[in-house]
Amino acid sequence: MADLMVRGLRFNVVRLGPGDNDGGGVPDPYADHRRPVVFLHGLIMDNLSSFYYTLAPAVARTTDTVLFDLRGHGRSERPLDGYRIEDGIDDLLGILDALEIDEPVHLVANSFGGTIALATALRHPERVAGMALIEAHPAFEGWGDEIVDDLTDLVSGFDDPGIRDYLANDAPRTLRRMVKTCEDLVTVSTMGDDLRASEPTTPDDLTTLSCPTLLLYGENSDILDRAFVLEDSIPGSVLSVVDGCSHALLMENPHEVDRQVQGWLDAQAEQAWLAATSGRPEPVSS
Amino acid sequence: MPLPSPLDDAPLTEDRILDDVRTIIANVIGEDYVAEIEIDRDTLFYADLEIESIEFVALGEYLQDHYGDRIDFPAWIATMEVDEIIAMTIGRLVDHIVTSLP
Numbered sequence: 001m002a003d004l005m006v007r008g009l010r011f012n013v014v015r016l017g018p019g020d021n022d023g024g025g026v027p028d029p030y031a032d033h034r035r036p037v038v039f040l041h042g043l044i045m046d047n048l049s050s051f052y053y054t055l056a057p058a059v060a061r062t063t064d065t066v067l068f069d070l071r072g073h074g075r076s077e078r079p080l081d082g083y084r085i086e087d088g089i090d091d092l093l094g095i096l097d098a099l100e101i102d103e104p105v106h107l108v109a110n111s112f113g114g115t116i117a118l119a120t121a122l123r124h125p126e127r128v129a130g131m132a133l134i135e136a137h138p139a140f141e142g143w144g145d146e147i148v149d150d151l152t153d154l155v156s157g158f159d160d161p162g163i164r165d166y167l168a169n170d171a172p173r174t175l176r177r178m179v180k181t182c183e184d185l186v187t188v189s190t191m192g193d194d195l196r197a198s199e200p201t202t203p204d205d206l207t208t209l210s211c212p213t214l215l216l217y218g219e220n221s222d223i224l225d226r227a228f229v230l231e232d233s234i235p236g237s238v239l240s241v242v243d244g245c246s247h248a249l250l251m252e253n254p255h256e257v258d259r260q261v262q263g264w265l266d267a268q269a270e271q272a273w274l275a276a277t278s279g280r281p282e283p284v285s286s
Numbered sequence: 287m288p289l290p291s292p293l294d295d296a297p298l299t300e301d302r303i304l305d306d307v308r309t310i311i312a313n314v315i316g317e318d319y320v321a322e323i324e325i326d327r328d329t330l331f332y333a334d335l336e337i338e339s340i341e342f343v344a345l346g347e348y349l350q351d352h353y354g355d356r357i358d359f360p361a362w363i364a365t366m367e368v369d370e371i372i373a374m375t376i377g378r379l380v381d382h383i384v385t386s387l388p
Contacts (some may be wrong), residue, residue, distance in 0.1 A: 177338060
């Protein structure tokens with residue numbers, strides 16, 4: 001699968017699942033109790049490939065798995081506007097609707113993907129069975145300004161005449177395209193204004209969440225303070241801090257992230273299996 | 287998106303698959319760019335074609351649409367470390383397709 005039209009935009013969607021391969025040859029005892037998994041990538045320089053190359057194929061051995069490029073990212077369409085967090089929620093739910101996935105899903109999200117995951121779980125709790133959040137950015141008050149300042153700094157770095165010359169003449173195609181994506185999103189689109197205008201989340205809001213939540217952060221992450229606020233606020237959430245990693249945790253230690261997320265997904269399936277089988281009458285032997 | 291070349295009864299020889307891969311690469315990263323590069327078995331996806339990660343994913347999706355799920359691109363990629371993916375040649379991909387097909 002590749003292109004899906006949702007809310008008038010073309011989205012690059014990849015759906016993987018046990019039907020796409022041999023299931024690794026291992027029978028899955030919880031096969032009927034696994035919720036679909038949707039991966040949400042980070043902002044600007046990121047796209048679905050960061051999960052495609054790390055966690056997604058292993059998850060897809062047992063589970064219906066969806067990856068997509070957020071609007072403006074990767075191979076999805078890049079409109080001039082519509083970058084508020086609320087748009088991210090509507091895009092996500094629109095894609096699930098188009099794929100006819102109406103049961104609650106597990107969201108596995110990195111960085112800004114976590115912003116969308118948290119906001120979706122708050123506003124549409126019936127669509128979210130649980131969240132595994134890697135270096136999530138909650139949209140607390142002032143978050144929009146902070147992100148926009150960081151992005152503006154990033155793009156202003158390209159404005160040196162020497163760098164412009166290098167980009168125009170010698171830079172590899174991948175770098176030129178990355179810079180163009182950054183500039184389109186940060187200086188041409190309304191992303192900055194949209195992120196600032198998005199409705200903020202408060203720690204109090206998070207106390208109403210009821211879905212299981214795994215929080216993964218790097219020991220040296222610059223946003224580790226958010227991890228502790230999330231852990232305190234989200235009932236029953238579990239925080240795991242990975243040694244020696246920064247905000248780029250997923251790229252720095254994909255094996256550890258994979259191990260923890262897979263373990264968490266297995267635990268959710270086991271819980272669902274227990275809930276479905278407990279209270280059921282024992283089979284009557286004749 | 288239309289398949290890069292129609293499936294017909296012609297045998298899927300290694301040369302035929304290499305031609306298909308060339309066409310799919312042109313579809314994914316743009317014909318104008320690829321026209322300037324000679325693509326053979328030793329061509330490197332990242333160093334020579336300067337392919338982006340997301341384009342490599344798209345290439346895999348095209349291949350799977352074209353040849354069927356037997357080539358299982360995501361599972362194949364999942365067996366590799368990132369440096370191995372970065373060092374990927376066209377020939378290695380062609381060999382994977384050849385060995386995956388009956």
